[in-house]
Amino acid sequence: MSLNPHTNNARTTLLGVLIVYALTVAINLGEFWPFSIYPMFSQAGNPWSRAIIREVQPEDSLSWNALPLADVPGQPYGVRNGGVDPIDLANFVSKTAIWNQDRVAALSLMLLADPPKEPLRLMVYRVQARLTEQDSIAMTAMPYVVVGTDLPPDTKHLNPELRP
Amino acid sequence: MIPRSRQWHFFDSLWHHLFGFERPDSRGQRIFRRLFEAFIAGASVWLAWYWGRYTLRISDIVLELGFARYIDISFMHGNALPIWNAWAITGLIILGFLRIDRWIPLGRWAYMAAMLLLTLQYAARFVLGEIPHSSNLVGMGLMGFALAELQFKDRVAGGRFAIGFSYFFIGLGYTSAAASKLIARGFAWADGRHLWMWINEKAVDEVARSGSVELNWVQQLALDHWWIATAFLAFGLITEALAWLVWYSGTRYVAMWAVFGLHMGIWVTMDILFALSVYEILLLGLPWAAIIDRLWPEKGLAAN
Numbered sequence: 001m002s003l004n005p006h007t008n009n010a011r012t013t014l015l016g017v018l019i020v021y022a023l024t025v026a027i028n029l030g031e032f033w034p035f036s037i038y039p040m041f042s043q044a045g046n047p048w049s050r051a052i053i054r055e056v057q058p059e060d061s062l063s064w065n066a067l068p069l070a071d072v073p074g075q076p077y078g079v080r081n082g083g084v085d086p087i088d089l090a091n092f093v094s095k096t097a098i099w100n101q102d103r104v105a106a107l108s109l110m111l112l113a114d115p116p117k118e119p120l121r122l123m124v125y126r127v128q129a130r131l132t133e134q135d136s137i138a139m140t141a142m143p144y145v146v147v148g149t150d151l152p153p154d155t156k157h158l159n160p161e162l163r164p
Numbered sequence: 165m166i167p168r169s170r171q172w173h174f175f176d177s178l179w180h181h182l183f184g185f186e187r188p189d190s191r192g193q194r195i196f197r198r199l200f201e202a203f204i205a206g207a208s209v210w211l212a213w214y215w216g217r218y219t220l221r222i223s224d225i226v227l228e229l230g231f232a233r234y235i236d237i238s239f240m241h242g243n244a245l246p247i248w249n250a251w252a253i254t255g256l257i258i259l260g261f262l263r264i265d266r267w268i269p270l271g272r273w274a275y276m277a278a279m280l281l282l283t284l285q286y287a288a289r290f291v292l293g294e295i296p297h298s299s300n301l302v303g304m305g306l307m308g309f310a311l312a313e314l315q316f317k318d319r320v321a322g323g324r325f326a327i328g329f330s331y332f333f334i335g336l337g338y339t340s341a342a343a344s345k346l347i348a349r350g351f352a353w354a355d356g357r358h359l360w361m362w363i364n365e366k367a368v369d370e371v372a373r374s375g376s377v378e379l380n381w382v383q384q385l386a387l388d389h390w391w392i393a394t395a396f397l398a399f400g401l402i403t404e405a406l407a408w409l410v411w412y413s414g415t416r417y418v419a420m421w422a423v424f425g426l427h428m429g430i431w432v433t434m435d436i437l438f439a440l441s442v443y444e445i446l447l448l449g450l451p452w453a454a455i456i457d458r459l460w461p462e463k464g465l466a467a468n
Contacts, residue, residue: 089372
């Protein structure tokens, strides 16, 4: 029994794509768009890390201590105002290993690329959560960095624990 | 003659269900092929511009993906190249869709060239740490049409290949996602407390996005009742594990609608909507060709 020539062609093409798919994801940490592996959500129950932002005023005294999420002071600031994806913000904060001048400037550009007319200062918090033994979720927020339209990006506005 | 083994019959059957090259063509199939291609082409152009405009606000690289692991992708940052790239992708996709291949040296490579430039656009855009999969179905759809142009002289066969290619990678993608979960956590993955974690995670994302959050009644129900949260996760896991059934015409539409339900569940419980993927699933989740043939039969041909 012989296959339809188109079927033969399709089979060979599909096999070729599968080989390229496997090779590219194997040597690229599982990602070479549009080829991917899909382990998202597989690490169920693990602690997670995200980020939030609060507006701060120049006269505010800043604390760099971690605190429960519900106790974070200041007016919440939504990144949609500047057209930013909150997942970008969360990953930017959690995946940055070394906070140098360029990194602070890049965060400032991302958040303030379309600056409002009024001066604006933003405190970026990293939020971390874990499942407790009592089946509740403990969420704490750690202040990371202040950026602002009237504040040149600088590592001196970082949480002292993060300064290089 | 040596009889083909049962395995080979399985694969012959798979190719038949995926591509159906032996089936007679019809008006409904022609319309649906172009409709699906138009969706993939339009979605690809949309992604090129969406990513291109966003890339203008990027000035540093947190995590390299794809091409960015091999070339210094920063040449795409701090200038208008992402916009020029979006124009190039748009032009190439128009050339591909309109089949303008006889008068240009690019020939039938227009879609593949667009595919490569879109991959570059993705690599320039996603350097901030996020690894999204919301555009993967569209990307694989474009690859299917790009390969169809290059591998099939006969465009009817090419169109059928492209559609079967999308079904194949939809089935493979979701099923492999279930396998990842089962390998990592086993059946305990469906423990409702895990959904509680994700609901809170996405609530924090919403606070970051808009400044406030209000949980909907489905989220509240899942947070109040462990067994409901567990049922949601179990449905999702089973749906993903059986997604390979989209490869077979007899089970295709039930499986596609289950995947659609999975996405709706993810939307209401975790506030994550992969809009382009959902549109594609809706497009592939109904027998549009047969519906068109039934409503608008060709003269001399019985409706399917």
